[in-house]
Structures are given as structure tokens and as C-alpha cells.
Amino acid sequence: xxxxxxxxLYSREHVWVRVDGxxxxxxxxxxxxxxxxxxxxxxxxxxxxEIERDEPFGTIESAEKSVAELISPVSGDVVTVNExxxxxxxxxxxxxxxxxxxxVVEMKDLDELDDxxxxxxxxxxxxxxxxxD
Amino acid sequence: MATDEALFRSLQERGGPPTLxxxxxxxxxxxxxxxxxxxxxxxxxxxxxxxxxxxxxxxGGKAVLHDCELTYAVVSREGSPFFSGNLVENYRAVCSxxxxxxxxxxxxxxxxxxxxxxxxxxxxxICFAFPAPFELLSRGRKICGSAQVRSRGCFLQHGSIxxxxxxxxxxxxxxxxxxxxxxxxxxLSEAVTSVRGETGEAxxxxxxxxxxxxxxxxxxxxxxxxxxxxPEEDALKNRLLETKYxxxxxxxxxxxxxxxxxxxxxxxxxxxxxxxx
Numbered sequence: 001x002x003x004x005x006x007x008x009l010y011s012r013e014h015v016w017v018r019v020d021g022x023x024x025x026x027x028x029x030x031x032x033x034x035x036x037x038x039x040x041x042x043x044x045x046x047x048x049x050e051i052e053r054d055e056p057f058g059t060i061e062s063a064e065k066s067v068a069e070l071i072s073p074v075s076g077d078v079v080t081v082n083e084x085x086x087x088x089x090x091x092x093x094x095x096x097x098x099x100x101x102x103x104v105v106e107m108k109d110l111d112e113l114d115d116x117x118x119x120x121x122x123x124x125x126x127x128x129x130x131x132x133d
Numbered sequence: 134m135a136t137d138e139a140l141f142r143s144l145q146e147r148g149g150p151p152t153l154x155x156x157x158x159x160x161x162x163x164x165x166x167x168x169x170x171x172x173x174x175x176x177x178x179x180x181x182x183x184x185x186x187x188x189x190x191x192x193g194g195k196a197v198l199h200d201c202e203l204t205y206a207v208v209s210r211e212g213s214p215f216f217s218g219n220l221v222e223n224y225r226a227v228c229s230x231x232x233x234x235x236x237x238x239x240x241x242x243x244x245x246x247x248x249x250x251x252x253x254x255x256x257x258x259i260c261f262a263f264p265a266p267f268e269l270l271s272r273g274r275k276i277c278g279s280a281q282v283r284s285r286g287c288f289l290q291h292g293s294i295x296x297x298x299x300x301x302x303x304x305x306x307x308x309x310x311x312x313x314x315x316x317x318x319x320x321l322s323e324a325v326t327s328v329r330g331e332t333g334e335a336x337x338x339x340x341x342x343x344x345x346x347x348x349x350x351x352x353x354x355x356x357x358x359x360x361x362x363x364p365e366e367d368a369l370k371n372r373l374l375e376t377k378y379x380x381x382x383x384x385x386x387x388x389x390x391x392x393x394x395x396x397x398x399x400x401x402x403x404x405x406x407x408x409x410x
Contacts (some may be wrong), residue, residue: 002179007281013285027263035218035219035220036220037220037221040168040193041169056284060165061166061167061168062193062220063195063265064193064220064221064224064265064266064267064281064284065166065192065193065194065195065265065279065280065281066192066193066220066280066281066282066288067168067191067192067193067280067281067282067283068282068283069282069283069284069285071284088323100283129218
């Protein structure tokens, strides 16, 4: 059963956001990592690169030989990338919504957050996909 | 490869029915997975010496020598009448159709239940050295390798159906662990089969693609209509050829300036026809 943390916002592309002022920490949801299976490789943007809402900012390959593009929930500049993933990509599976975070973005438009879902809204959204009790 | 990605991107932007596409290669070529390293997993020296093109796929998985085979591609939205949003179920849906096609030739094919890793034997760079779950086996030997890319509720799955197989040739272009070429070759011969290996008879790609198409139509109770690429898909394909799939920076190093995730189409080209429902 995936975890839906109340302190996060969620996109319909299965990415979570933790907001701290103008900064957004971003990762994939527990639901997404369950769907993906064992993560083998991750490609993330470089620090200072610019990402756009609804555009891919990286990729993940799982053991099922599937590459999933990561769709950004916000626009902004990448200020930090989780270097711990280089040492152990497994934390994306084991702790996706905390230590398995991916990037921190300095947001350009905080209004973009209005389109994201809270934990209950995201839970209802994935329920519609039919794979969560 | 550019056509596959153009169909995938176009579906994300514009929607549309699922597409089933078959294609071959003008000459044998090596396709490698999105995350593979040509430095450590591919024998570039042999590829260059023998004029073997290397192309990096937008999908995952490992290296495939496209020689005596049929390449298929399926592009669809997830959550369509034929596919769920579940990665594994989508693999299963496509592979069920392929199993039906193999049965037409009298080949009994099953889906692998678990991943058989090849790392410990130095085979991990080769797609056909070990099956991922739900890949296709005949008598326990891999006969078709597939991989996916997913984005924005759509997926592209393409794969290589082996009509014949030359283990030595595959090994020549893919790097094994130091000094283990003979072992790798022997293992690969045991782990892989082909239509010819199972039936003793050669089959050309074209008639087999017809069998596969009919298998999809029967399984889904639909008819495919042959369609050319739309002008937008053509344009995007051309741009992808120019910036990505004919670009050594992408094919060899996985690096590219812009267009890594293209969404805006441009100018034109055409070869194999996709079939749409």
C-alpha cells in the first residue's frame, strides 16, 4: 500500500513537491516507485539548469527495461540535485518521499502550485487508475 | 528509431489511436539502451572496423544486434481499451499478441516469470542474454526482446523478434568481461533461440509481420488501417534524425543539446508505414 504523506503536494504525473518558501523539493511518489519497480538508473538535470512545468526534467530506468520520463510540476531553476542517488539509486525505491528526493528548484511562479493535489486528492486520483485500495 | 519517437511524441501532443509498426534495417546495426555506456558495454572498435551503425534507443534495456529479425513498435496511450496504466500489464498485453503470432508458426512461447540476471557471468550488456519479466521464451530460451519508454500517459514499446540468431556475431560487437568472449558466446547460444531455431525453417520479415498484425487484430478484435506518417510526425521525425539519431553525441555518449524531450514538430520524410486502428 503506497504512502500518501499529508505534508506534500502531488502532480498527476506522480511527482511530489515539498514547498519551502520559493523552493520546491521534488521526487517521485511512493505510488510511482511501486509501479516502476526496481529503479536501476536515473538521469537528472544539472544544477543551474532551467526546467519548465509539464516538461520532462529527467528519466528513470527500471528493471522492467522501461524508461519513464519525469515531468516537472513547477517551472524554475535547479539549485540542488540529490547526490546520494549516485551512491545508492535504491533509495528512490526504499524512501522515495524523503531521502530519495531528486532535485530542489527555485520556483518562478508560485501560482503553479495551485494545480497540484493534496494527499487526499492524489489518493483519489490514483484510485481512478484502479491500482490502489 | 526517429519514426518510433516521432509517433510517441505526436501521440502525447495530439492524441490518437494506437499504432503498430514494423520495420527492418538497411544493414545490420546495433541498438543500445537509453542508459548504456558505449565505453564499457559496446565494442566500438569492432563496430567501426565492420561499419556497424550504433543507435541509442529512447527506451531502456540492453544492446540488440538487428540482423535477421523483425522489429516491431507499439505506441499507445495508457488507459486505452487495450492498455492499462500499469507497465507490466502493458508488456503482457503486447506480448500476448506476439505469443499468438508465434503459435501460428507452431512455436510455443511463454512469458518469463522472473528476471534472469546476467551480471555475474559478464553478459549484462546484451539484451538477449537474459529475459526481463514478461519477455518471451521458447523452451526457456529468449526469442523476442522488448523495451519501453513512458511519458505523459503514453508509452512506446518496441522490440526485436528473432527470425535467426548468430551468437558469435552478437558477441563480436558487445563487450564481455575481459577474456571471456568464448564463454559469453557459448552462454548466448544456449540462452537464445529464433524462429529458424525452433522450426528449422527460415521466414522472411514481411510475411511474419503480417502474421503478427493479424495476431494483434484477432486479440483486440480490431482492424488496422495502413497510414502514412502525418506531416507533423514526418517533420518531427526529420528533426529527430538530424539532432538525435544521426548525432554521435547522442548515439555514443547519450548527450544532446536540446531535443532530448522534443515536443514541437518541424519538417518531412517517410519510410515504413505505421498501421493505426
